Amino acid sequence: MATAKQLAIKGKALIDGNGGPVLADPIVLLEGSRIAAVGSKDQVKIPHGVEVVDASHCTLMPGMMDLHIHLCMFNNRTFKNYRVAQWEVTPHLQQMYAYFHSQLCFEMGFTTLRDLGQQSTRGLMTESMCAVRDAIDAGVLAGPRIVVGAFTYMTGSHLELIFPRAAERHGFQNADGPWELRKLARTNLRAGCDVIKTCASGGGGTDKEEPDVRNHTQEELDAMVDEAHALHKQAAVHCFTPGAHRMALKAGADTIEHMVFHDDDSMEKIIAAGVWMTPTLAHRTDHAIAIRKDIGTPEFTLKKMKTIQPHCYKTFQRFYKAGVNIAMGTDMGFEPGMGSNAFELETYVGLGMKPMDAILTATRNAARALKRDKDIGTLEAGKIADIVAVDGDPLADIRILQERKRIQLVMKEGDIYVDRRPGHAKEIVHAEPDSWRKIDA
Numbered sequence: 001m002a003t004a005k006q007l008a009i010k011g012k013a014l015i016d017g018n019g020g021p022v023l024a025d026p027i028v029l030l031e032g033s034r035i036a037a038v039g040s041k042d043q044v045k046i047p048h049g050v051e052v053v054d055a056s057h058c059t060l061m062p063g064m065m066d067l068h069i070h071l072c073m074f075n076n077r078t079f080k081n082y083r084v085a086q087w088e089v090t091p092h093l094q095q096m097y098a099y100f101h102s103q104l105c106f107e108m109g110f111t112t113l114r115d116l117g118q119q120s121t122r123g124l125m126t127e128s129m130c131a132v133r134d135a136i137d138a139g140v141l142a143g144p145r146i147v148v149g150a151f152t153y154m155t156g157s158h159l160e161l162i163f164p165r166a167a168e169r170h171g172f173q174n175a176d177g178p179w180e181l182r183k184l185a186r187t188n189l190r191a192g193c194d195v196i197k198t199c200a201s202g203g204g205g206t207d208k209e210e211p212d213v214r215n216h217t218q219e220e221l222d223a224m225v226d227e228a229h230a231l232h233k234q235a236a237v238h239c240f241t242p243g244a245h246r247m248a249l250k251a252g253a254d255t256i257e258h259m260v261f262h263d264d265d266s267m268e269k270i271i272a273a274g275v276w277m278t279p280t281l282a283h284r285t286d287h288a289i290a291i292r293k294d295i296g297t298p299e300f301t302l303k304k305m306k307t308i309q310p311h312c313y314k315t316f317q318r319f320y321k322a323g324v325n326i327a328m329g330t331d332m333g334f335e336p337g338m339g340s341n342a343f344e345l346e347t348y349v350g351l352g353m354k355p356m357d358a359i360l361t362a363t364r365n366a367a368r369a370l371k372r373d374k375d376i377g378t379l380e381a382g383k384i385a386d387i388v389a390v391d392g393d394p395l396a397d398i399r400i401l402q403e404r405k406r407i408q409l410v411m412k413e414g415d416i417y418v419d420r421r422p423g424h425a426k427e428i429v430h431a432e433p434d435s436w437r438k439i440d441a
């Protein structure tokens, strides 16, 4: 049997993604797609003849993860006005843009993305996203690891209202009552999704919808989460209110999406259950609201986004202090823009999170939330080699994770996809951001 190819990466410093001390002069030794050893240059000797990737001006860290993204959405970087795009873009083209959006994140060091669902004028995008995931996994296309979440919702759900209220709904797949929803969940699971995504309350980015309305009944939520678990898959539940938290916890949700409103009781129950939450704060900032205005979002929605903003920040600060399990998620679909995912980490740090804890949300914590921490999330012997080399120290300035030129290497499963080290020019996306034509302009 042929032995797996060995490779050594030299860095200036290493953040292991486990919260351990920063390691100086690290060597990461790979064997095929896995890490064989990690240590300082005194601890790990590079075997004779092994190829060395010199990133000795860089900090090495695990590939980052964004656990709440909508790759099929009409992103502001690729579309001018999302309302126009909703009429002019076929699901087929939308799927191609979803792949492109995944690449924009990948080349910025996000090696795993959990896509939490989307629909088009002709129904759910579950099969389309599974196809993108599978083509990347097969090595046919270059991109990040994608975990596919599938919208599973009732008539008039917050998730459905992301689509215009008055739109013709060709082949729309909503369902009502526990058995219809079980069938929709099963249909999504048959299509190959990894996560059932549903909704317990209203939300932020939709027109004429208050965030404190209830969506599913308890019986319906229980049914959907049960179907996901029956097939050893996860359930992610969108929650804006403490009432929604209690319903999601009762149903046994694996992750609770967003941090908006809470009360003492819902916070205590979340901590006791040890459930993972994605804050999705980048999406709440003034920067995001300004982008939304620019892409044609109605005044009602903009006002609502501004009104909930202080609640989101306060909930995050309280939850962080109290020890809620936090995994990084942006809710990026429209804004701030695919590839700027680490703006979420900057937002956490701006609200008082320690930079190391912020990095953990996108590495170890995210892997634990996905129940994939045996394989990804940290730089340790035995783990899959998803590694990013950053020019600079993200613990000193978390913002450098948003600078394209600073992301010097992006490696997934032992293969280098992006190499921006001096003298190298390997990239996935062969156009400068914003140089492409906006097709709905």
Ligand SMILES: [Zn+2]
Pocket: 068, 070, 116, 331
């Ligand atoms: Zn979302």
